[in-house]
Amino acid sequence: MFELIEDQITKFKKIVFVTGAGISQESGIPTFRGNDGLWRNYDAMKLATIDAFYDNPKLVWEWYNERRRNIFQAKPNSGHIAIAELEKYAEVVVLTQNIDGLHQKSGSSKVLELHGSIVKIKCSVCDYREEILTEITNLPPLCKCGNILRPDVVWFGESLPQDVWQNAMNFASKCDLMIIAGTSLVVSPANTLPIYAKQNNATLIEINPENTTMSGEMNLEIRKTSAESLPKLVSLFKNKL
Numbered sequence: 001m002f003e004l005i006e007d008q009i010t011k012f013k014k015i016v017f018v019t020g021a022g023i024s025q026e027s028g029i030p031t032f033r034g035n036d037g038l039w040r041n042y043d044a045m046k047l048a049t050i051d052a053f054y055d056n057p058k059l060v061w062e063w064y065n066e067r068r069r070n071i072f073q074a075k076p077n078s079g080h081i082a083i084a085e086l087e088k089y090a091e092v093v094v095l096t097q098n099i100d101g102l103h104q105k106s107g108s109s110k111v112l113e114l115h116g117s118i119v120k121i122k123c124s125v126c127d128y129r130e131e132i133l134t135e136i137t138n139l140p141p142l143c144k145c146g147n148i149l150r151p152d153v154v155w156f157g158e159s160l161p162q163d164v165w166q167n168a169m170n171f172a173s174k175c176d177l178m179i180i181a182g183t184s185l186v187v188s189p190a191n192t193l194p195i196y197a198k199q200n201n202a203t204l205i206e207i208n209p210e211n212t213t214m215s216g217e218m219n220l221e222i223r224k225t226s227a228e229s230l231p232k233l234v235s236l237f238k239n240k241l
């Protein structure tokens with residue numbers, strides 16, 4: 001599977017993962033663009049916008065409550081666990097588009113959440129932020145300032161937190177191996193991270209059962225699931241170092 005890079009394994013010291021919804025698919029969390037994309041006849045992608053929230057905050061909160069229930073029950077799969085284990089052999093940073101926290105749950109220590117976190121909520125107007133691990137009730141929830149509280153995630157059309165994005169670009173620009181796992185690479189600006197790595201002559205590996213628009217840029221394409229392939233990659237490091 002990874003024969004093409006087997007001989008080079010020892011040269012990779014700074015590894016960056018760019019992950020997306022596909023890496024958590026084998027933990028039972030549906031992706032956005034897969035067959036599970038529909039929810040109560042609404043397009044899930046159309047619920048993840050500020051316009052949808054202001055049109056119908058209760059509906060968007062019901063959808064987030066359902067996602068929160070699903071995500072809180074989910075356990076890291078062997079793909080997440082393999083990434084955490086790789087820290088024994090190299091410097092590893094995970095740049096994730098996921099909001100599910102499963103990389104941290106599996107033990108990864110350097111995780112940058114590009115799109116926020118589903119456990120966090122924030123005021124749509126003031127600076128109030130909070131972490132809530134239980135069901136959100138009385139929808140939509142209200143802030144002490146009287147405005148509506150919203151999930152602390154980045155919705156389509158919104159900017160990423162600037163400090164997180166700056167750090168992500170820095171790590172991408174300095175890595176020697178970038179592994180892009182479980183993302184369709186259609187969401188900007190996360191989909192530009194492989195370009196920064198390429199400018200540093202990093203080796204790019206894509207792990208995804210399907211092609212993506214950037215597959216042509218990869219040094220190696222693994223058309224398998226992340227839970228199947230990532231433990232094999234880690235065993236290469238284990239055996240060579």
Ligand code: NAD
Pocket residue numbers: 019020021022023024025026029030031032033034097098099100115181182183184185186187207208209210212224225226227
């Ligand atoms: P996406 O739904 O656009 O793409 C998922 C990709 O994963 C697809 O290319 C698919 O072929 C691939 N895939 C499916 N199963 C896989 C598996 N088992 N192993 C490896 N790859 C697999 O998701 P995206 O690119 O992350 O972008 C969509 C946005 O959706 C992100 O902003 C993210 O925040 C959000 N999202 C997050 C979660 C989560 O936190 N788990 C879930 C749904 C959506």
